[in-house]
Amino acid sequence: MEIRREKVQGAVSGPGQPSSAEELRIRQLRARDLLRGELEGVDLEQYAGERVLTTTLDRALDWARSNALWPATFGLACCAIEMMATPTARYDIARFGAEVFRASPRQADMLILSGRVSIKMAPVLRRIYDQMLEPKWVIAMGACASSAGVFNNYALVAGADKFLPVDVHVPGCPPRPEALMHGILKLQRKIQGRPDLGWRKRYGAEGTEEWPNPRAPHDPEHEPEVPIETSILP
Amino acid sequence: MPDPAGLEVIAHELRERSADSIVDTLYYRDSATLIVNPDRVIEVLTWLREDPTQQYGFLSSLHGADYLPHTPRFGIHYELLNMERVERIRVKAMIEDPGYPALPETDSCVELFATADFQEREAYDMFGVRFRGHPDLRRILMPEDYEGFPQRRDFPMGGEPVLFTHNEYTMPRWYE
Numbered sequence: 001m002e003i004r005r006e007k008v009q010g011a012v013s014g015p016g017q018p019s020s021a022e023e024l025r026i027r028q029l030r031a032r033d034l035l036r037g038e039l040e041g042v043d044l045e046q047y048a049g050e051r052v053l054t055t056t057l058d059r060a061l062d063w064a065r066s067n068a069l070w071p072a073t074f075g076l077a078c079c080a081i082e083m084m085a086t087p088t089a090r091y092d093i094a095r096f097g098a099e100v101f102r103a104s105p106r107q108a109d110m111l112i113l114s115g116r117v118s119i120k121m122a123p124v125l126r127r128i129y130d131q132m133l134e135p136k137w138v139i140a141m142g143a144c145a146s147s148a149g150v151f152n153n154y155a156l157v158a159g160a161d162k163f164l165p166v167d168v169h170v171p172g173c174p175p176r177p178e179a180l181m182h183g184i185l186k187l188q189r190k191i192q193g194r195p196d197l198g199w200r201k202r203y204g205a206e207g208t209e210e211w212p213n214p215r216a217p218h219d220p221e222h223e224p225e226v227p228i229e230t231s232i233l234p
Numbered sequence: 235m236p237d238p239a240g241l242e243v244i245a246h247e248l249r250e251r252s253a254d255s256i257v258d259t260l261y262y263r264d265s266a267t268l269i270v271n272p273d274r275v276i277e278v279l280t281w282l283r284e285d286p287t288q289q290y291g292f293l294s295s296l297h298g299a300d301y302l303p304h305t306p307r308f309g310i311h312y313e314l315l316n317m318e319r320v321e322r323i324r325v326k327a328m329i330e331d332p333g334y335p336a337l338p339e340t341d342s343c344v345e346l347f348a349t350a351d352f353q354e355r356e357a358y359d360m361f362g363v364r365f366r367g368h369p370d371l372r373r374i375l376m377p378e379d380y381e382g383f384p385q386r387r388d389f390p391m392g393g394e395p396v397l398f399t400h401n402e403y404t405m406p407r408w409y410e
Binding site for chain 1: 375377378379384389390391
Protein backbone atom coordinates (compact mmCIF):
# COMPACT_ATOMS: atom_id res chain seq x y z
CA MET A 1 0.00 0.00 0.00
CA GLU A 2 2.71 2.45 0.93
CA ILE A 3 4.74 1.60 -2.12
CA ARG A 4 1.75 2.13 -4.36
CA ARG A 5 0.96 5.50 -2.79
CA GLU A 6 4.47 6.78 -3.47
CA LYS A 7 4.20 5.55 -6.95
CA VAL A 8 0.90 7.32 -7.35
CA GLN A 9 2.12 10.67 -6.07
CA GLY A 10 5.11 10.53 -8.31
CA ALA A 11 3.34 9.54 -11.47
CA VAL A 12 0.14 11.55 -11.52
CA SER A 13 0.66 14.83 -13.31
CA GLY A 14 -2.85 16.30 -12.91
CA PRO A 15 -6.30 16.19 -14.42
CA GLY A 16 -6.79 15.66 -18.09
CA GLN A 17 -6.08 12.78 -20.36
CA PRO A 18 -3.78 10.13 -18.90
CA SER A 19 -0.48 10.16 -20.70
CA SER A 20 0.09 6.44 -20.57
CA ALA A 21 -1.64 3.16 -19.90
CA GLU A 22 0.18 2.99 -16.59
CA GLU A 23 -1.18 6.34 -15.44
CA LEU A 24 -4.67 5.36 -16.49
CA ARG A 25 -4.35 2.22 -14.35
CA ILE A 26 -3.18 4.31 -11.39
CA ARG A 27 -6.18 6.60 -11.73
CA GLN A 28 -8.52 3.69 -11.87
CA LEU A 29 -7.05 2.29 -8.69
CA ARG A 30 -7.43 5.63 -6.92
CA ALA A 31 -11.03 5.89 -8.02
CA ARG A 32 -11.64 2.42 -6.60
CA ASP A 33 -10.00 3.41 -3.34
CA LEU A 34 -12.24 6.48 -3.14
CA LEU A 35 -15.34 4.43 -3.66
CA ARG A 36 -14.23 2.04 -0.91
CA GLY A 37 -13.55 5.02 1.40
CA GLU A 38 -9.85 4.29 1.59
CA LEU A 39 -8.59 7.68 0.40
CA GLU A 40 -7.78 10.07 3.22
CA GLY A 41 -6.08 13.34 3.97
CA VAL A 42 -3.96 14.86 1.22
CA ASP A 43 -4.93 12.20 -1.26
CA LEU A 44 -8.61 12.90 -0.77
CA GLU A 45 -8.09 16.65 -1.13
CA GLN A 46 -6.17 16.23 -4.32
CA TYR A 47 -8.66 13.80 -5.74
CA ALA A 48 -11.59 16.08 -4.98
CA GLY A 49 -9.76 19.15 -6.31
CA GLU A 50 -9.15 17.41 -9.60
CA ARG A 51 -12.61 16.03 -10.16
CA VAL A 52 -15.34 17.86 -8.26
CA LEU A 53 -16.94 21.05 -9.54
CA THR A 54 -18.72 23.12 -6.92
CA THR A 55 -21.53 25.56 -7.66
CA THR A 56 -24.65 26.91 -6.06
CA LEU A 57 -27.94 25.12 -6.36
CA ASP A 58 -29.48 28.12 -8.09
CA ARG A 59 -26.85 28.16 -10.78
CA ALA A 60 -27.19 24.45 -11.36
CA LEU A 61 -30.96 24.86 -11.55
CA ASP A 62 -30.69 27.70 -14.05
CA TRP A 63 -28.27 25.69 -16.14
CA ALA A 64 -30.72 22.80 -16.16
CA ARG A 65 -33.68 25.06 -16.96
CA SER A 66 -31.92 26.82 -19.78
CA ASN A 67 -31.09 23.53 -21.44
CA ALA A 68 -34.60 22.11 -21.13
CA LEU A 69 -36.90 24.81 -22.49
CA TRP A 70 -40.31 23.47 -23.41
CA PRO A 71 -42.00 25.72 -25.94
CA ALA A 72 -45.77 25.96 -26.27
CA THR A 73 -47.22 24.79 -29.57
CA PHE A 74 -48.67 28.07 -30.74
CA GLY A 75 -48.27 29.31 -34.28
CA LEU A 76 -49.62 32.72 -35.23
CA ALA A 77 -48.70 33.23 -38.89
CA CYS A 78 -45.99 32.58 -41.45
CA CYS A 79 -43.19 32.68 -38.84
CA ALA A 80 -44.79 29.53 -37.45
CA ILE A 81 -43.66 27.66 -40.56
CA GLU A 82 -40.07 28.53 -39.70
CA MET A 83 -40.73 27.66 -36.08
CA MET A 84 -42.08 24.28 -37.17
CA ALA A 85 -38.93 23.74 -39.22
CA THR A 86 -36.62 24.22 -36.25
CA PRO A 87 -37.33 20.85 -34.56
CA THR A 88 -36.97 18.96 -37.82
CA ALA A 89 -33.94 16.86 -38.65
CA ARG A 90 -32.43 19.52 -40.85
CA TYR A 91 -32.15 22.19 -38.12
CA ASP A 92 -32.67 20.03 -35.01
CA ILE A 93 -33.27 22.31 -32.09
CA ALA A 94 -33.04 19.21 -29.90
CA ARG A 95 -29.33 19.95 -29.80
CA PHE A 96 -30.21 22.84 -27.49
CA GLY A 97 -32.92 21.04 -25.56
CA ALA A 98 -35.93 23.01 -26.79
CA GLU A 99 -37.57 20.45 -29.05
CA VAL A 100 -40.45 19.37 -26.80
CA PHE A 101 -43.32 21.49 -28.12
CA ARG A 102 -46.17 21.00 -25.67
CA ALA A 103 -49.79 21.36 -26.68
CA SER A 104 -50.75 22.56 -23.21
CA PRO A 105 -49.53 25.84 -21.69
CA ARG A 106 -49.48 24.09 -18.32
CA GLN A 107 -46.55 22.01 -19.49
CA ALA A 108 -44.66 24.71 -21.36
CA ASP A 109 -42.29 27.35 -20.10
CA MET A 110 -41.46 29.21 -23.30
CA LEU A 111 -43.90 31.01 -25.60
CA ILE A 112 -42.71 31.78 -29.12
CA LEU A 113 -44.82 34.53 -30.65
CA SER A 114 -44.44 33.37 -34.21
CA GLY A 115 -46.17 35.92 -36.38
CA ARG A 116 -48.46 38.92 -36.29
CA VAL A 117 -50.58 39.50 -33.20
CA SER A 118 -54.01 40.89 -33.98
CA ILE A 119 -56.03 42.90 -31.50
CA LYS A 120 -58.41 39.98 -31.20
CA MET A 121 -55.63 37.45 -30.57
CA ALA A 122 -53.83 39.49 -27.91
CA PRO A 123 -56.16 38.54 -25.01
CA VAL A 124 -55.93 34.88 -26.08
CA LEU A 125 -52.14 35.03 -26.00
CA ARG A 126 -52.20 36.77 -22.66
CA ARG A 127 -54.41 34.05 -21.22
CA ILE A 128 -52.11 31.34 -22.54
CA TYR A 129 -49.16 33.15 -21.05
CA ASP A 130 -50.92 33.46 -17.68
CA GLN A 131 -51.65 29.73 -17.71
CA MET A 132 -48.01 28.80 -18.13
CA LEU A 133 -46.12 27.88 -14.98
CA GLU A 134 -43.29 30.04 -13.76
CA PRO A 135 -40.47 30.44 -14.55
CA LYS A 136 -41.52 31.26 -18.10
CA TRP A 137 -40.06 33.15 -20.99
CA VAL A 138 -41.31 34.76 -24.20
CA ILE A 139 -39.60 35.11 -27.56
CA ALA A 140 -41.07 37.60 -30.03
CA MET A 141 -40.20 36.06 -33.37
CA GLY A 142 -40.09 38.21 -36.46
CA ALA A 143 -40.84 41.83 -37.26
CA CYS A 144 -44.61 41.54 -36.76
CA ALA A 145 -44.51 40.27 -33.19
CA SER A 146 -41.93 42.89 -32.33
CA SER A 147 -43.37 45.95 -34.08
CA ALA A 148 -46.30 44.92 -36.37
CA GLY A 149 -43.85 44.96 -39.29
CA VAL A 150 -45.47 45.57 -42.65
CA PHE A 151 -48.92 45.15 -41.10
CA ASN A 152 -48.74 48.48 -39.32
CA ASN A 153 -52.48 49.08 -39.45
CA TYR A 154 -55.79 49.07 -37.60
CA ALA A 155 -55.95 45.33 -36.94
CA LEU A 156 -52.65 44.56 -35.23
CA VAL A 157 -50.93 45.19 -31.94
CA ALA A 158 -47.71 47.02 -32.74
CA GLY A 159 -45.29 45.17 -30.54
CA ALA A 160 -46.19 42.20 -28.37
CA ASP A 161 -44.46 43.75 -25.37
CA LYS A 162 -47.51 45.97 -24.97
CA PHE A 163 -49.27 43.07 -23.27
CA LEU A 164 -46.52 40.51 -22.51
CA PRO A 165 -43.05 40.76 -21.03
CA VAL A 166 -40.89 39.74 -23.98
CA ASP A 167 -37.42 38.41 -23.22
CA VAL A 168 -35.88 38.11 -26.67
CA HIS A 169 -36.80 39.79 -29.95
CA VAL A 170 -35.70 37.89 -33.05
CA PRO A 171 -35.55 40.13 -36.14
CA GLY A 172 -36.42 38.88 -39.61
CA CYS A 173 -39.39 38.53 -41.91
CA PRO A 174 -39.62 35.68 -41.25
CA PRO A 175 -36.44 34.78 -39.37
CA ARG A 176 -34.75 31.65 -40.60
CA PRO A 177 -34.66 28.70 -38.20
CA GLU A 178 -31.02 29.50 -37.50
CA ALA A 179 -32.06 32.97 -36.34
CA LEU A 180 -34.69 31.51 -34.02
CA MET A 181 -32.11 29.15 -32.61
CA HIS A 182 -29.78 32.09 -32.08
CA GLY A 183 -32.58 33.78 -30.14
CA ILE A 184 -33.06 30.66 -28.04
CA LEU A 185 -29.32 30.56 -27.31
CA LYS A 186 -29.51 34.21 -26.23
CA LEU A 187 -32.43 33.29 -23.99
CA GLN A 188 -30.39 30.46 -22.48
CA ARG A 189 -27.63 32.89 -21.62
CA LYS A 190 -30.20 35.21 -20.11
CA ILE A 191 -31.65 32.42 -17.97
CA GLN A 192 -28.20 31.42 -16.76
CA GLY A 193 -27.20 35.00 -16.14
CA ARG A 194 -29.97 36.00 -13.75
CA PRO A 195 -30.31 33.30 -11.10
CA ASP A 196 -33.63 32.66 -9.37
CA LEU A 197 -35.44 35.60 -10.91
CA GLY A 198 -38.92 35.11 -12.28
CA TRP A 199 -40.21 37.52 -14.87
CA ARG A 200 -42.10 39.52 -12.28
CA LYS A 201 -38.89 40.36 -10.53
CA ARG A 202 -36.96 41.00 -13.71
CA TYR A 203 -39.58 43.45 -14.91
CA GLY A 204 -40.57 44.93 -11.55
CA ALA A 205 -44.07 43.45 -11.72
CA GLU A 206 -44.28 41.99 -8.23
CA GLY A 207 -47.72 42.20 -6.69
CA THR A 208 -49.52 41.65 -10.01
CA GLU A 209 -50.17 37.98 -9.31
CA GLU A 210 -53.73 36.83 -9.75
CA TRP A 211 -53.56 34.90 -6.47
CA PRO A 212 -51.42 35.58 -3.40
CA ASN A 213 -48.07 33.87 -3.62
CA PRO A 214 -47.06 32.65 -0.14
CA ARG A 215 -43.41 32.48 -1.16
CA ALA A 216 -43.21 36.04 -2.39
CA PRO A 217 -41.41 38.20 0.16
CA HIS A 218 -43.65 41.11 1.09
CA ASP A 219 -41.46 42.51 3.84
CA PRO A 220 -38.88 44.82 2.23
CA GLU A 221 -36.52 44.26 5.17
CA HIS A 222 -36.27 40.59 4.37
CA GLU A 223 -35.92 41.11 0.67
CA PRO A 224 -33.04 38.90 -0.46
CA GLU A 225 -30.29 40.73 -2.25
CA VAL A 226 -29.71 39.24 -5.63
CA PRO A 227 -26.42 40.02 -7.29
CA ILE A 228 -26.80 41.06 -10.90
CA GLU A 229 -23.93 39.58 -12.81
CA THR A 230 -23.67 41.81 -15.81
CA SER A 231 -20.46 40.24 -17.06
CA ILE A 232 -22.09 37.18 -18.56
CA LEU A 233 -25.21 38.92 -19.81
CA PRO A 234 -25.33 39.11 -23.58
CA MET B 235 -70.77 36.13 -69.29
CA PRO B 236 -73.51 38.13 -70.97
CA ASP B 237 -72.22 40.20 -73.86
CA PRO B 238 -73.09 43.94 -74.03
CA ALA B 239 -76.29 43.22 -75.94
CA GLY B 240 -77.28 40.47 -73.52
CA LEU B 241 -76.71 42.85 -70.63
CA GLU B 242 -79.00 45.41 -72.22
CA VAL B 243 -81.66 42.72 -72.70
CA ILE B 244 -81.47 41.85 -69.01
CA ALA B 245 -81.69 45.54 -68.08
CA HIS B 246 -84.68 45.96 -70.38
CA GLU B 247 -86.49 43.00 -68.87
CA LEU B 248 -85.91 44.35 -65.38
CA ARG B 249 -87.05 47.85 -66.35
CA GLU B 250 -90.24 46.36 -67.75
CA ARG B 251 -90.95 44.76 -64.38
CA SER B 252 -90.32 47.94 -62.40
CA ALA B 253 -89.30 51.04 -64.21
CA ASP B 254 -86.89 52.44 -61.61
CA SER B 255 -85.01 49.25 -60.81
CA ILE B 256 -81.96 49.73 -63.07
CA VAL B 257 -79.99 52.93 -62.73
CA ASP B 258 -77.34 52.10 -65.31
CA THR B 259 -75.44 49.30 -66.98
CA LEU B 260 -71.72 48.97 -67.37
CA TYR B 261 -69.75 46.65 -69.59
CA TYR B 262 -66.05 46.90 -68.93
CA ARG B 263 -63.23 44.43 -69.58
CA ASP B 264 -65.59 41.57 -70.40
CA SER B 265 -67.56 41.87 -67.21
CA ALA B 266 -71.19 42.91 -67.10
CA THR B 267 -72.48 45.10 -64.30
CA LEU B 268 -76.00 46.13 -63.46
CA ILE B 269 -76.13 49.26 -61.31
CA VAL B 270 -79.43 48.99 -59.49
CA ASN B 271 -81.61 51.09 -57.28
CA PRO B 272 -80.82 49.97 -53.70
CA ASP B 273 -84.54 49.79 -52.89
CA ARG B 274 -85.04 47.25 -55.68
CA VAL B 275 -81.94 45.13 -55.18
CA ILE B 276 -83.76 42.13 -53.64
CA GLU B 277 -86.28 42.22 -56.47
CA VAL B 278 -83.50 42.20 -59.06
CA LEU B 279 -81.56 39.42 -57.33
CA THR B 280 -84.71 37.31 -57.01
CA TRP B 281 -85.49 37.68 -60.68
CA LEU B 282 -81.91 36.87 -61.73
CA ARG B 283 -82.00 33.80 -59.55
CA GLU B 284 -85.49 32.49 -60.28
CA ASP B 285 -86.21 33.43 -63.90
CA PRO B 286 -85.88 30.38 -66.19
CA THR B 287 -83.84 32.37 -68.72
CA GLN B 288 -81.36 33.62 -66.12
CA GLN B 289 -80.82 31.06 -63.33
CA TYR B 290 -77.96 32.84 -61.57
CA GLY B 291 -78.23 30.48 -58.63
CA PHE B 292 -74.96 31.11 -56.85
CA LEU B 293 -73.82 34.22 -55.02
CA SER B 294 -70.06 33.87 -55.35
CA SER B 295 -69.23 37.05 -53.48
CA LEU B 296 -70.84 39.93 -51.68
CA HIS B 297 -68.62 42.83 -50.72
CA GLY B 298 -68.67 46.48 -49.90
CA ALA B 299 -66.71 49.37 -51.36
CA ASP B 300 -66.20 52.98 -50.43
CA TYR B 301 -66.10 55.54 -53.28
CA LEU B 302 -65.52 58.45 -50.91
CA PRO B 303 -65.32 61.57 -53.11
CA HIS B 304 -68.33 60.39 -55.09
CA THR B 305 -71.96 60.30 -54.12
CA PRO B 306 -73.62 57.95 -53.49
CA ARG B 307 -70.68 56.92 -51.39
CA PHE B 308 -71.02 53.21 -50.61
CA GLY B 309 -71.34 50.34 -53.06
CA ILE B 310 -72.51 46.84 -52.29
CA HIS B 311 -71.43 44.38 -54.99
CA TYR B 312 -73.16 41.08 -55.60
CA GLU B 313 -71.24 38.71 -57.86
CA LEU B 314 -73.68 36.16 -59.28
CA LEU B 315 -72.73 32.97 -61.08
CA ASN B 316 -74.70 30.60 -63.27
CA MET B 317 -72.87 27.33 -62.85
CA GLU B 318 -74.46 25.56 -65.84
CA ARG B 319 -73.57 28.19 -68.43
CA VAL B 320 -70.57 29.44 -66.40
CA GLU B 321 -71.78 32.99 -66.72
CA ARG B 322 -71.20 35.75 -64.23
CA ILE B 323 -72.98 39.01 -63.67
CA ARG B 324 -72.29 41.74 -61.16
CA VAL B 325 -75.06 43.67 -59.43
CA LYS B 326 -74.02 46.89 -57.79
CA ALA B 327 -76.17 48.93 -55.41
CA MET B 328 -74.96 52.43 -54.58
CA ILE B 329 -76.02 53.72 -51.17
CA GLU B 330 -76.01 57.26 -49.85
CA ASP B 331 -74.03 58.05 -46.70
CA PRO B 332 -76.33 59.55 -44.02
CA GLY B 333 -73.27 60.82 -42.15
CA TYR B 334 -71.64 59.33 -39.09
CA PRO B 335 -72.90 58.17 -36.56
CA ALA B 336 -75.94 57.25 -38.65
CA LEU B 337 -75.20 54.20 -40.78
CA PRO B 338 -76.20 53.58 -44.40
CA GLU B 339 -78.81 50.86 -44.81
CA THR B 340 -79.80 48.36 -47.44
CA ASP B 341 -81.82 45.16 -47.59
CA SER B 342 -80.31 41.84 -46.59
CA CYS B 343 -80.33 38.98 -49.09
CA VAL B 344 -79.74 36.21 -46.56
CA GLU B 345 -83.22 34.80 -47.30
CA LEU B 346 -82.20 34.47 -50.93
CA PHE B 347 -78.59 33.30 -50.55
CA ALA B 348 -77.60 31.74 -47.24
CA THR B 349 -73.93 32.45 -47.94
CA ALA B 350 -74.62 36.16 -47.64
CA ASP B 351 -74.85 35.81 -43.86
CA PHE B 352 -71.14 36.07 -43.09
CA GLN B 353 -70.36 38.26 -46.08
CA GLU B 354 -72.91 40.86 -45.03
CA ARG B 355 -71.46 40.74 -41.54
CA GLU B 356 -68.05 41.46 -43.03
CA ALA B 357 -69.38 44.35 -45.09
CA TYR B 358 -71.01 45.71 -41.93
CA ASP B 359 -67.78 45.22 -39.98
CA MET B 360 -65.54 46.96 -42.48
CA PHE B 361 -67.81 49.63 -44.00
CA GLY B 362 -70.62 50.07 -41.48
CA VAL B 363 -73.44 49.25 -43.88
CA ARG B 364 -76.47 47.94 -42.03
CA PHE B 365 -78.41 45.14 -43.71
CA ARG B 366 -82.11 45.26 -42.88
CA GLY B 367 -83.47 41.82 -42.05
CA HIS B 368 -80.12 40.19 -41.36
CA PRO B 369 -80.60 37.51 -38.65
CA ASP B 370 -77.45 38.28 -36.67
CA LEU B 371 -75.70 41.48 -37.71
CA ARG B 372 -72.57 41.60 -35.55
CA ARG B 373 -68.92 42.31 -36.24
CA ILE B 374 -67.19 39.26 -37.65
CA LEU B 375 -63.48 40.08 -37.89
CA MET B 376 -62.78 43.03 -35.61
CA PRO B 377 -63.27 42.86 -31.83
CA GLU B 378 -66.83 43.42 -30.67
CA ASP B 379 -65.97 46.66 -28.89
CA TYR B 380 -64.04 48.13 -31.83
CA GLU B 381 -64.88 51.73 -32.68
CA GLY B 382 -65.34 52.76 -36.28
CA PHE B 383 -65.23 50.91 -39.58
CA PRO B 384 -61.65 50.39 -40.66
CA GLN B 385 -62.04 49.92 -44.43
CA ARG B 386 -63.75 53.26 -44.92
CA ARG B 387 -61.54 55.64 -46.82
CA ASP B 388 -61.76 58.34 -44.15
CA PHE B 389 -60.66 55.94 -41.43
CA PRO B 390 -57.13 56.72 -40.21
CA MET B 391 -54.44 54.28 -41.25
CA GLY B 392 -53.77 53.27 -37.66
CA GLY B 393 -50.64 51.56 -36.49
CA GLU B 394 -47.65 53.55 -35.37
CA PRO B 395 -45.56 56.06 -37.30
CA VAL B 396 -42.57 54.50 -39.01
CA LEU B 397 -39.40 56.42 -39.64
CA PHE B 398 -38.31 56.57 -43.25
CA THR B 399 -35.82 58.93 -44.81
CA HIS B 400 -38.62 60.90 -46.45
CA ASN B 401 -40.43 61.68 -43.21
CA GLU B 402 -37.45 61.97 -40.90
CA TYR B 403 -37.87 65.74 -40.57
CA THR B 404 -41.47 65.31 -39.38
CA MET B 405 -40.25 63.39 -36.33
CA PRO B 406 -37.51 65.57 -34.88
CA ARG B 407 -35.23 64.02 -32.26
CA TRP B 408 -36.86 60.64 -32.84
CA TYR B 409 -33.85 58.87 -31.41
CA GLU B 410 -34.48 60.14 -27.86
